[in-house]
Amino acid sequence: MKTDVKGRQTKGSKKAIAEGVHDQKREHILAVAEDMFFRNGYAGTTIADIVNELGVTKPFLYYYFPGKSDIFKTLCWRASHACLTAMHFEAEDERRAIDKLREGLHRFATANVAFFKSGALAYREGGALDATFLKKLRTMARRFYKELCVLLEQARSDGDLQFDDTKLTALSIGSIAGFMYTWYKPNGRIGPEEMVMELTRILLKIAGAQTVPSSHLTNRTNRKRRS
Numbered sequence: 001m002k003t004d005v006k007g008r009q010t011k012g013s014k015k016a017i018a019e020g021v022h023d024q025k026r027e028h029i030l031a032v033a034e035d036m037f038f039r040n041g042y043a044g045t046t047i048a049d050i051v052n053e054l055g056v057t058k059p060f061l062y063y064y065f066p067g068k069s070d071i072f073k074t075l076c077w078r079a080s081h082a083c084l085t086a087m088h089f090e091a092e093d094e095r096r097a098i099d100k101l102r103e104g105l106h107r108f109a110t111a112n113v114a115f116f117k118s119g120a121l122a123y124r125e126g127g128a129l130d131a132t133f134l135k136k137l138r139t140m141a142r143r144f145y146k147e148l149c150v151l152l153e154q155a156r157s158d159g160d161l162q163f164d165d166t167k168l169t170a171l172s173i174g175s176i177a178g179f180m181y182t183w184y185k186p187n188g189r190i191g192p193e194e195m196v197m198e199l200t201r202i203l204l205k206i207a208g209a210q211t212v213p214s215s216h217l218t219n220r221t222n223r224k225r226r227s
Helices: 011-040 047-054 058-064 068-084 097-114 116-124 131-157 166-178 192-206 215-226
Strands: none
Touching: 011 047, 011 058, 011 068, 011 116, 047 058, 047 068, 068 097, 068 116, 068 131, 097 116, 097 131, 097 166, 097 192, 131 166, 166 192
């Protein structure tokens, strides 16, 4: 925290604190609304329901979001963006395709686990989204599959993958995590971190990877890196 010579907070530090508080309150609204939309659907959730659950007034919520649709679209967009940009790598990244694919699949699995509730909303509640917004999502999805197909074909050409149909393999990879909301339980038998590792391994197998690290070894390696 920045202070002046007398130990008082500067204008910059006060602004940073205020922005942090603003972001926390906004995220709390999103978290509560996400859970309600997931459980009750878009039509079954009203602004009144959300503010009652939050224990705030409607003017408080409207300070952060213009309305229910804006909350819903924010949730759908950030989940979709996290998932569908997972295969994007800069042109100057000269690593082998298999290395980028492993990283991309790990990012994809991580995003699907982290945003599994809001990630489900666009699938289940597409009718609540306007045509312009849906077009943006479709454009992002097309880019995801295009980038994934390029990596798959490069890795196959390098001898690191074995599969037949590129498009079918890519669609299989995208769909296995895309419908996690139908079966995933964060508090279930497999915790979030282990679920990411397991999903990454499964996705690599679908891609025809010749060597896929076991989840046990992968988890152990990650723990060593953090220690």
